[in-house]
Amino acid sequence: MSDRVVPPGARRRRRPTKQGVVLSEELIVRTALRLVSEHGADALTVRRLGVALGADPSSLYRYFRNADDLLLAVADELIGRGLRDWRPSGHWRADLRDLGLRLHESALAHPQATVLSACRVTGRAHEIRAVEAGLGLLRGAGFPDAEAVRIYHAFVDQALGFAALDAANAALPRSAHEAEERVWNTTYADLPEETHPNIAATVPLLAATMRASAYPTALNMLLAAAEARLSVHTRRG
Amino acid sequence: MSDRVVPPGARRRRRPTKQGVVLSEELIVRTALRLVSEHGADALTVRRLGVALGADPSSLYRYFRNADDLLLAVADELIGRGLRDWRPSGHWRADLRDLGLRLHESALAHPQATVLSACRVTGRAHEIRAVEAGLGLLRGAGFPDAEAVRIYHAFVDQALGFAALDAANAALPRSAHEAEERVWNTTYADLPEETHPNIAATVPLLAATMRASAYPTALNMLLAAAEARLSVHTRRG
């Protein structure tokens, strides 16, 4: 039943639930975000969200077409939060770095939503703002259009890719994390030096490094490579 | 019941199912991969896999601890296929580039499976081989251990991140792709130069570039940055 959903503006009657809560799209999204960040990834189900709101689960279908629709609304809210107070300083490399880290960070704050939505091109306001800003930084720095576009593409997809990867990791249940820890501390740690010399030589470093996100490293390397290319262009032009 | 699973080597009695199929870890993984690539990511459920195999769903728990364990096996199989005929040539940068492109490509060959598994540390044979190979290339090139590990981490997560992103994109239904095309050709193309000068100036380039994967570009930039750092170390050492 898709016509159960009333468009946001057209809603008029604010009838409270049995438990006295007045529902709204905004309240539902906020509660969903709270649920995820307080009780982990698995907590976001229609039923639990209903309980958290003090409403019957099926009430949510008056506001969202289905669970995926709800998740997209949550994701959209996230993009907004990530961009909220980003302001360019005038140094393209630092600004691009800041932009990437912010997007990555706000995605990671709510992994469950990011996992399901990182790959979609929305064409919505926040996304457009990010594209314009990123391109502006690169063209302003002196990159020719074609190269600015290529580098921007690599930049933004790298940010999204790492966000998806790290978010998926953060969204795993505790048991999966413990299992992963065990894999590093036993499976990899026990490999003999004869057959796996490189792993054996670096296993403590490996276990420690792999725990955190590699995004800052990868981002710095991408920006370093970009700067190196830029100097070629500016010498030429 | 975790002791239902018999380790791969110790399996002796090959009793056929009611429908005459002789199960094996390998057959199950292959069937799962086929199921996913033929009918999409949602088709991979224990029950459907049972039907596809001609066995009771619960039989699978003799081979895998749970559904997640099975998924990890599928992921490792993908890594194995990507690695299958990779041979190092002795030039670390070219070899690492080749390794990255192969992993990315084999992941994209089964987008739905990649979406589900790209983010996981499997600790299985193929993954271990890839880690050993990648680390070996970097250490052999002259990077100090700590830096080799850091760069390897960035390298492999970049490959996985792009794989996840591009796979998610490839897995979208045709309608979603057409919608995306429309976003570039209308939403972005119609933005006025006054408010969005950078998008307006590059829209044809944008639309063309965004269609393909940015992974080769990003990979090249990462390797260029790595090489630049290496020259610092070798000058010092």
Added chain:
DNA sequence: AAGCTTATGACAACACCATTGACCTGTGAA
């Protein structure tokens, strides 16, 4: 060849999930 053990497949049940058709009730405009 017969018998025994036990690995392994099958069955049935459980708890949880998203979703929806039908019903009921209070809101808010007339």
Added chain:
DNA sequence: TTCACAGGTCAATGGTGTTGTCATAAGCTT
């Protein structure tokens, strides 16, 4: 004051992963 209907609720459906229990045939021993 009325009363249409938006919106909350109930109950049911068919899906999911998972496990306790049982049955049986594979492959060892004799």
